[in-house]
Amino acid sequence: MLLDFTTLRPRDAYAWMISTILPRPIAWVSTISAEGRTNLAPFSFFQGVTANPPTLMFCPVNTRDGTKKDTVRNIEGVPEFVVNLVPFALAQQMNASAAMLPYGESEFEKFGITAAPSAKVRPPRVAGAPVAFECTLDRIVHIGEGALAANVVFGRILVAHVSDTVLDAEGLPDSAKLDLIGRLGGDGYVRTRDRFEMERP
Numbered sequence: 137m138l139l140d141f142t143t144l145r146p147r148d149a150y151a152w153m154i155s156t157i158l159p160r161p162i163a164w165v166s167t168i169s170a171e172g173r174t175n176l177a178p179f180s181f182f183q184g185v186t187a188n189p190p191t192l193m194f195c196p197v198n199t200r201d202g203t204k205k206d207t208v209r210n211i212e213g214v215p216e217f218v219v220n221l222v223p224f225a226l227a228q229q230m231n232a233s234a235a236m237l238p239y240g241e242s243e244f245e246k247f248g249i250t251a252a253p254s255a256k257v258r259p260p261r262v263a264g265a266p267v268a269f270e271c272t273l274d275r276i277v278h279i280g281e282g283a284l285a286a287n288v289v290f291g292r293i294l295v296a297h298v299s300d301t302v303l304d305a306e307g308l309p310d311s312a313k314l315d316l317i318g319r320l321g322g323d324g325y326v327r328t329r330d331r332f333e334m335e336r337p
């Protein structure tokens with residue numbers, strides 16, 4: 137079959153994209169409002185983009201009624217955030233935190249997710265995350281308009297908290313010890329414990 141994305145409705149294009157572009161890593165993003173209320177939400181449109189300077193991106197799309205998600209509202213007010221990585225052990229809490237709570241209500245408090253202070257930015261990090269990147273906002277790139285339009289958030293990585301328990305003999309993170317989860321289509325997920333090796337040419 138040949139899918140014509142130029143004629144697909146946005147919701148159908150979205151369904152095909154999330155069922156084919158996979159597995160996707162998950163950025164579990166903590167932010168804070170100007171009033172000091174914390175927020176936590178997962179985003180699987182997420183990648184590192186360059187190490188010079190160290191930069192990552194994730195993408196909250198607009199809600200179906202075309203409004204910005206709380207994460208974007210917060211970053212526009214306080215341009216700092218933490219990208220926490222999600223281990224299998226925190227899968228349930230991560231999923232719970234995707235609930236659309238009223239603006240200002242904290243997923244940390246509502247779902248009993250333990251926060252820890254960050255070193256350089258105001259939003260707290262997730263205490264149980266094996267890796268947490270503290271970032272300042274580089275820029276937000278808007279693509280499209282209305283429902284599902286993108287607010288691509290680029291963040292400059294300042295520091296990363298890395299749990300000593302996930303390191304290998306060389307001092308780098310071991311993917312099995314990290315045991316991160318990734319997103320598939322539908323309700324599917326994968327774990328970084330399943331792997332194979334290939335030497336690069």
Ligand SMILES: Cc1cc2nc3c(=O)[nH]c(=O)nc-3n(C[C@H](O)[C@H](O)[C@H](O)COP(=O)(O)O)c2cc1C
Binds near residue numbers: 162179195206208236
């Ligand atoms: C695993 C997972 C991945 C998600 N990825 C995205 C994403 O990439 N972009 C997006 O806009 N929403 C994504 N969502 C939905 C948001 O987490 C959800 O809309 C959340 O309520 C947004 O929170 P906020 O309004 O507090 O920012 C994802 C949800 C889950 C469970």
